[in-house]
Amino acid sequence: MSDQFAGYTSNLLPSLPAADRGKQVMEALTGFIERAALKSGDRLPAERELMASLGVGRSTIREAMGRLEALGVTQTRKGSGTYLLRPISTATIHVPLTLDAASQRDALLQTLEVRRGIEVEASRVASRRRTEADLSHIEEKLDIMEGVHLEKGSSGPEDLAFHLAVYDATHNPLFRQLLEQMRDAFERFWTNPFDRHDFARRSFPFHRKLFDAIRAGDPDDAAHQTLEILQVVEEDIVEMAR
Template sequence: MDQNSLPPIQTTARDDAVLKALVGFVRAEALQPGERLPTERILAERLKVSRNTVREALTRWEGLGLVERRQGSGTYLKAAVSPDMLHMPLTLAGGNDFTSLMQTLEIRRALEAEAAALCAERASQTDIAEIARKLDIMEQAFRTRDGMSSEEDWEFHQAIYRVSGNPLFEQIIAAMHELFHRFWEHPLGVRDFGHASFPYHRTIYECIAARDPQGARAEALKLIATVEDDLKRGAAKLKLSSQT
């Protein structure tokens, strides 16, 4: 007999019920990200629950990044919600030594290559045009303020992840990106950090435009390799200490 055929009954699940009601409300009102949702007090009154219960529910959504609360202003939707959404909080133990930085790059190497290949397979003409636009912006920023183009660089990569058609790429790589930059505010000691990776942005783009998945994968691997080299050079120079 299947044990799963008799799930435990739910006598109380107040805040879960509140969240379900919230999902219904967001869909009914067709709320878009950025819009404000009702006051906590109003929600409490409408749903016939205590304001504290509403707060617990909203706290959970806030933790999941679905919603943003601004004191004195209101609670705002931050992402699209749907009833059958799947949330999976992933907590990564961070460390701030050279090894940790290298580990984030190993993940990026795998995902970046796959995303570039998928992107080259699936990109439409408008997708390619969009990526070209981001590439131009990045290259211009690179030339203008020599080297420091991290913001535009990141947007170029994000465009590729999106075109890959799999939102998980962007989410996971973004986490790696944040993990990486948390202890890398200013490229430690390596003045020209990122310079070596510059040309590969265009080669990646050319492979994507040519619908060449294997080529895009190879160029992405080269790009990550340059970052790894920069990191190793920085580590050798500064002899990064691992502060436990």
């Protein structure tokens, strides 16, 4: 029987690749960040210290650091060091997001496609799981958003804060984390949306209706109001990008 595989064992059972040292270092750093309870803004150990502690070369350390920076977890400041942008743990799911769109319009429509799937489900879940504290938090953000809208005819970060509050009401941290990975793109856009201060103005009444649906514990209506909001946003993106 031992001769059965003679001559082609190597084809059936190829040699294993060398260990991914960069990945191992990244996992070690993640564990360190968790155990040391580092917070956003804290500085990570210097390259030399990491090399000595982990027993690896400079190139491996830089590879791991590059991965963390690409994930938006850390930021390297020339002449200062590497700083933590957001806390992570060994339970963190890393989902690097990139957009390779030819225009702002295409990029926004791509993010909108993702938002549609995430936010509709988040609205459904929030309407089932929300607590009284959640409702107070969502309504607080909604009141602020509506106040800014009445004053300026538009709102920016306040709109995002409202949706993040809805995400928090799901009590599933992945909803919020997924949107936060797109936060930079949204915030850059909202500072000057197509040079139009009235962008998505028609969507604002639906935000109050969405809150009412979540408060009433009506997942179907919550999903419907979310789709109404995103439909207005999509229409305005297409119209204003012409």
